[in-house]
Amino acid sequence: MHAILLAAGRGSRMGAHAETVHKSLLRIGAETLIARMIDALDVCGVDAITIVTGHEAGRIREHLTDRYPGRQFKFVHNPYYATTNNIVSLHMAFETLPSGEDVLIVEGDLICDRLVLERVLANPSPNIALVSPYQRGMDGTLAVFRGDTIERLVLSHQQTDGFKPDGAYKTVNIYKLGAEFCDLHYRPRLAAAISAGSRNDYYEAVLSEMLLEPALHGALRAEVADPGSWSEIDNPNDLEIARFRFEPENRRAQLDKAFGGLWNFPVADYCYPKNARFPDARALNELQDHFQTLITNYGSAQHVLDRKMADFMGCLPRFTVALNGLSQVYPFLRNRFINARVLLPTPSFGEYARMFPDADTYDDEVGIDVEALQKRLTNFDVVVIVNPNNPTGSWIPTMAISGWVHEYPRQTFIVDESFAAFARSQRLLQTYAELPENVIVLNSLGKSLGVPGVRLGMAYSSSSDFIKALRAELPIWNMNAVAEAMLEMALRRRADINRTFQQVRIDRDAMAESLKRNPAVENVWPSEGNFLLVRLHLPKERLGAFLDHLLQHHGFYVKDISAKFRQPGAWVRLSVGLPEQNERLLEAMTNALQALSRTS
Numbered sequence: 001m002h003a004i005l006l007a008a009g010r011g012s013r014m015g016a017h018a019e020t021v022h023k024s025l026l027r028i029g030a031e032t033l034i035a036r037m038i039d040a041l042d043v044c045g046v047d048a049i050t051i052v053t054g055h056e057a058g059r060i061r062e063h064l065t066d067r068y069p070g071r072q073f074k075f076v077h078n079p080y081y082a083t084t085n086n087i088v089s090l091h092m093a094f095e096t097l098p099s100g101e102d103v104l105i106v107e108g109d110l111i112c113d114r115l116v117l118e119r120v121l122a123n124p125s126p127n128i129a130l131v132s133p134y135q136r137g138m139d140g141t142l143a144v145f146r147g148d149t150i151e152r153l154v155l156s157h158q159q160t161d162g163f164k165p166d167g168a169y170k171t172v173n174i175y176k177l178g179a180e181f182c183d184l185h186y187r188p189r190l191a192a193a194i195s196a197g198s199r200n201d202y203y204e205a206v207l208s209e210m211l212l213e214p215a216l217h218g219a220l221r222a223e224v225a226d227p228g229s230w231s232e233i234d235n236p237n238d239l240e241i242a243r244f245r246f247e248p249e250n251r252r253a254q255l256d257k258a259f260g261g262l263w264n265f266p267v268a269d270y271c272y273p274k275n276a277r278f279p280d281a282r283a284l285n286e287l288q289d290h291f292q293t294l295i296t297n298y299g300s301a302q303h304v305l306d307r308k309m310a311d312f313m314g315c316l317p318r319f320t321v322a323l324n325g326l327s328q329v330y331p332f333l334r335n336r337f338i339n340a341r342v343l344l345p346t347p348s349f350g351e352y353a354r355m356f357p358d359a360d361t362y363d364d365e366v367g368i369d370v371e372a373l374q375k376r377l378t379n380f381d382v383v384v385i386v387n388p389n390n391p392t393g394s395w396i397p398t399m400a401i402s403g404w405v406h407e408y409p410r411q412t413f414i415v416d417e418s419f420a421a422f423a424r425s426q427r428l429l430q431t432y433a434e435l436p437e438n439v440i441v442l443n444s445l446g447k448s449l450g451v452p453g454v455r456l457g458m459a460y461s462s463s464s465d466f467i468k469a470l471r472a473e474l475p476i477w478n479m480n481a482v483a484e485a486m487l488e489m490a491l492r493r494r495a496d497i498n499r500t501f502q503q504v505r506i507d508r509d510a511m512a513e514s515l516k517r518n519p520a521v522e523n524v525w526p527s528e529g530n531f532l533l534v535r536l537h538l539p540k541e542r543l544g545a546f547l548d549h550l551l552q553h554h555g556f557y558v559k560d561i562s563a564k565f566r567q568p569g570a571w572v573r574l575s576v577g578l579p580e581q582n583e584r585l586l587e588a589m590t591n592a593l594q595a596l597s598r599t600s
Contacts, residue, residue: 007108008054008081022056024108054081112230125221126178131169153208273575275450277500326444326457340381347564391573393527418444419529437463454483520593536570543570554588
């Protein structure tokens with residue numbers, strides 16, 4: 001078996017990465033891509049390796065010479081790499097090989113588990129294409145096969161508007177080809193294609209044409225790889241996905257740093273709270289049916305958005321400002337109250353402390369002393385109330401807040417009700433259609449509607465000065481059409497959505513009872529949000545290993561929030577999922593605790 005490793009291309013889709021390092025020299029963990037592949041080939045018993053270089057050929061040679069001192073690789077340089085495609089690189093490699101050799105073709109931007117290579121080599125069929133189930137975002141050649149026989153390859157340019165990848169498999173760009181197939185068919189066809197001017201094709205184009213010939217039908221068989229066992233790195237996002245898959249020790253830190261984008265990773269999100277009961281299949285189907293229309297049209301002007309938001313929230317449009325996510329309002333609040341004396345809850349949502357770094361705080365560890373808080377109100381210009389508070393779930397009675405805003409007209413009260421839809425009691429904005437001018441009510445609807453990805457938020461105040469100033473800061477098109485359509489749908493289905501709030505409360509309380517019986521849990525506090533604050537039966541220094549186990553072995557992403565509390569212990573906040581998934585999480589927590597006990 002002779003391996004041909006194609007590493008000539010520049011990797012232009014890597015953007016700035018391509019300016020500093022060749023794709024095959026990118027590091028995943030401690031090793032480069034090309035070294036990882038060579039090590040895997042060595043373990044599989046493939047020690048004859050031809051490497052086709054082009055861009056940064058000298059650096060690749062230098063790296064491999066340093067990494068494998070005394071090792072003799074065969075290098076083939078493709079001087080035309082910048083103006084041709086990999087069909088030329090593969091043909092040049094074949095030109096240097098004698099006939100009668102089985103060949104393993106591997107591309108230099110791949111990383112895969114060694115066991116995948118072993119399965120390809122152990123497959124008794126002489127001609128194997130490694131394939132993997134198609135997933136969103138995959139580019140390149142697709143394979144259609146029956147049984148294990150590949151009936152056709154569908155190249156990228158053949159995947160036109162009418163083509164649906166459902167049920168198709170992506171080629172992983174690892175091919176094992178027997179000597180007879182290569183010598184009698186593939187090598188001559190490559191040479192003929194290049195002679196005919198097809199120097200800018202992929203080498204798979206020739207394979208695709210060959211499989212359509214009756215004499216070669218069934219010549220190529222499929223070996224299926226799990227999607228999590230390999231990565232092809234065409235762009236910087238692919239690199240992040242590959243690092244997640246092949247650097248398990250860094251997965252949690254990678255997710256913590258990203259603050260979202262979890263659709264790229266196979267994780268169950270218990271970090272970011274959202275309504276697990278909505279949108280339902282009916283809502284998703286409606287959005288899907290209108291998606292093309294929505295993304296090809298502008299959204300409405302701000303006054304229309306404000307009216308639609310007010311219609312859904314049941315408040316007055318002239319006091320309502322629809323936002324492109326609640327986070328849009330934070331810089332405005334910072335600038336408006338830049339010299340004010342501000343009082344914040346602690347712990348709480350981190351954006352408030354970031355916007356008001358010099359603010360004083362009142363405690364919520366766990367539970368808020370309402371009487372003690374009231375005694376401090378007159379010492380501050382701005383009082384922030386997150387109700388229910390995040391991450392504790394603590395609730396200040398709406399009647400108490402209402403009394404304060406009337407009793408202390410000189411203070412400005414910022415009341416964040418982003419999670420109030422899940423509370424047992426009515427929220428402030430739901431109780432009072434008109435509030436004094438010293439109240440600003442905020443809401444992040446992405447959490448309550450379960451669509452944080454479309455960015456929906458609102459601010460409400462009867463202060464005309466505040467509303468006028470906030471609207472002046474907004475662009476003419478401030479919300480995308482998908483978010484606007486979501487608002488329209490929410491108004492039509494408000495009764496259904498309210499029922500999901502009730503169901504989430506039931507799910508939350510049931511999850512809390514199950515957590516109390518879990519051996520990993522020391523305490524779980526009552527919550528008015530769609531999340532639960534939990535302290536684990538672990539020393540704080542062992543919490544990282546516990547959460548890593550949940551993520552690496554079970555796919556559950558849970559965030560460490562211990563730093564938010566002065567009290568010692570291992571603190572986590574768990575969002576409330578669907579009951580069956582909640583039960584799987586609790587099983588995984590028990591498993592993680594047992595695993596840590598065995599290693600302590």
